[in-house]
Amino acid sequence: EAGVAQSPRYKIIEKRQSVAFWCNPISGHATLYWYQQILGQGPKLLIQFQNNGVVDDSQLPKDRFSAERLKGVDSTLKIQPAKLEDSAVYLCASSLALGGSPLHFGNGTRLTVT
Amino acid sequence: GDSVTQMEGPVTLSEEAFLTINCTYTATGYPSLFWYVQYPGEGLQLLLKATKADDKGSNKGFEATYRKETTSFHLEKGSVQVSDSAVYFCALSSSAGANSKLTFGKGITLSVRP
Numbered sequence: 001e002a003g004v005a006q007s008p009r010y011k012i013i014e015k016r017q018s019v020a021f022w023c024n025p026i027s028g029h030a031t032l033y034w035y036q037q038i039l040g041q042g043p044k045l046l047i048q049f050q051n052n053g054v055v056d057d058s059q060l061p062k063d064r065f066s067a068e069r070l071k072g073v074d075s076t077l078k079i080q081p082a083k084l085e086d087s088a089v090y091l092c093a094s095s096l097a098l099g100g101s102p103l104h105f106g107n108g109t110r111l112t113v114t
Numbered sequence: 115g116d117s118v119t120q121m122e123g124p125v126t127l128s129e130e131a132f133l134t135i136n137c138t139y140t141a142t143g144y145p146s147l148f149w150y151v152q153y154p155g156e157g158l159q160l161l162l163k164a165t166k167a168d169d170k171g172s173n174k175g176f177e178a179t180y181r182k183e184t185t186s187f188h189l190e191k192g193s194v195q196v197s198d199s200a201v202y203f204c205a206l207s208s209s210a211g212a213n214s215k216l217t218f219g220k221g222i223t224l225s226v227r228p
Contacts, residue, residue: 103216
């Protein structure tokens with residue numbers, strides 16, 4: 001089966017600019033996650049969708065980050081405006097359902113904010 | 115809140131050496147425990163998991179046993195190979211229902227030399 005697709009692979013922007021990341025989960029996977037992985041740390045959950053509804057966005061900095069999954073398939077994560085501390089790898093993952101299904105991760109988007 | 119603590123790295127071993135990577139956790143209830151691996155240039159992959167106390171997860175020669183009494187889930191392999199060089203993340207999921215997000219440790223880099 002095709003894996004989780006993410007784009008772009010790399011992005012370099014200046015602080016205060018905007019950026020968007022795209023994720024296409026594995027076909028049929030209802031649950032989609034966005035994680036932020038800062039260098040030297042483990043991934044941290046930003047937002048979790050079940051179909052097109054938000055299950056958990058408690059750690060999403062909502063003043064600058066937004067995410068949507070309009071048709072319950074693809075998802076976009078946006079940062080506006082970016083700060084230096086947003087430099088990280090942004091990982092998208094999907095799973096078949098809630099409740100213990102294994103997560104399948106994409107290769108991530110590496111964001112550098114200068 | 116939930117947390118995962120991994121031993122400090124990096125770890126460098128010679129081929130065929132014995133590997134132990136320590137992982138301890140703090141969680142409410144009865145979490146599921148996971149080891150994920152990230153090979154160079156690739157996304158995170160599930161290596162093994164255990165869902166209840168005394169369960170042993172195993173895959174590709176790696177093993178980890180869920181020890182509730184010591185809140186640990188140490189990863190072991192009897193004879194490492196160069197191809198095992200990667201970053202290893204311990205993780206837990208403390209909710210089997212509507213919010214089954216993963217909490218990750220910081221990860222540890224393993225380098226195996228020929």
